Amino acid sequence: xxxxxxxxxxxxxxxxxxxxxxxxxxxxxxxxxxxxxxxxxxxxxxxxxxxxxxxxxxxxxxxxxxxxxxxxxxxxxxxxxxxxxxxxxxxxxxxxxxxxxxxxxxxxxxxxxxxxxxxxxxxxxxxxxxxxxxxxxxxxxxxxxxxxxxxxxxxxxxxxxxxxxxxxxxxxxxxxxxxxxxxxxxxxxxxxxxxxxxxxxxxxxxxxxxxxxxxxxxxxxxxxxxxxxxxxxxxxxxxxxxxxxxxxxxxxxxxxxxxxxxxxxxxxxxxxxxxxxxxxxxxxxxxxxxxxxxxxxxxxxxxxxxxxxxxxxxxx
Ligand SMILES: Nc1ncnc2c1ncn2[C@@H]1O[C@H](COP(=O)(O)OP(=O)(O)O)[C@@H](O)[C@H]1O
Ligand SMILES: [Mg+2]
Numbered sequence: 001x002x003x004x005x006x007x008x009x010x011x012x013x014x015x016x017x018x019x020x021x022x023x024x025x026x027x028x029x030x031x032x033x034x035x036x037x038x039x040x041x042x043x044x045x046x047x048x049x050x051x052x053x054x055x056x057x058x059x060x061x062x063x064x065x066x067x068x069x070x071x072x073x074x075x076x077x078x079x080x081x082x083x084x085x086x087x088x089x090x091x092x093x094x095x096x097x098x099x100x101x102x103x104x105x106x107x108x109x110x111x112x113x114x115x116x117x118x119x120x121x122x123x124x125x126x127x128x129x130x131x132x133x134x135x136x137x138x139x140x141x142x143x144x145x146x147x148x149x150x151x152x153x154x155x156x157x158x159x160x161x162x163x164x165x166x167x168x169x170x171x172x173x174x175x176x177x178x179x180x181x182x183x184x185x186x187x188x189x190x191x192x193x194x195x196x197x198x199x200x201x202x203x204x205x206x207x208x209x210x211x212x213x214x215x216x217x218x219x220x221x222x223x224x225x226x227x228x229x230x231x232x233x234x235x236x237x238x239x240x241x242x243x244x245x246x247x248x249x250x251x252x253x254x255x256x257x258x259x260x261x262x263x264x265x266x267x268x269x270x271x272x273x274x275x276x277x278x279x280x281x282x283x284x285x286x287x288x289x290x291x292x293x294x295x296x297x298x299x300x301x302x303x304x305x306x307x308x309x310x311x312x313x314x315x316x
Pocket of ligand 1: 211257
């Protein structure tokens, strides 16, 4: 297959995306596919072979069979690019518009999980100009729609909490405040469309940082992945990962992240386009579960084609 690999993007995760896109292109070659590099510049322009791309609705993209958007954060993982790919009418890897955008929005995601009785920590949603919250420390404060821990603070005191809320509001008009959860961070990779499968869960052991902040995520040696996670709740994590994937209506792939506490398993978040180098958690968990990187890419492409064909069966 000829596969357009979209890398870069307008979010602060531009460089992270470029690293993932490079790995994806190498893995596609290994699997006998032909990658076509598409760079999304920081200002949002799409280029191929140093030429600006002209996009025409319903005319596909550069004649490829499928697109792999390897983009993280706003303008990439949040449904915007997925909507554009739908308009171009080209199969693409991963979740569609709604699943992407609702997973990107931590407030909406939490409300959906609550509606389905999925276990999660206590939280409150605050809106710019809205009523203040009585939610107190210790807490984690997050802008609703970012990733890579950007704009997130841990607040132990009332003063820290007030400052954390200010910081989060610099990034988003909606802020989520969560009760600090003590426990192990566990992540689980999911693969599939209608009958998704869960990988072995992995345990995130953070080195040097107090929590899984930007440095811990992207500094070499900032974290260590232990597979399988050292918890008796492995099967519960896998069951919940598939359940959450289905509730959100994901397609292709997602990484579902958890806290495992003394009282049980809590869902934290779902990433529709997780980091995607061969040594990223998503791929490592599949590798440990018997699906090597090149095969993982191959399966994701097939799932993309399957979903695109499937959507055509419905009348509009
Ligand atoms: N309620 C919480 N209790 C304890 N730690 C938390 C909590 N929420 C977030 N964290 C820490 O912050 C990190 C980033 O939060 P997360 O919600 O996963 O945002 P992101 O989308 O940026 O990854 C988590 O991996 C964890 O280390
Ligand atoms: Mg996270």
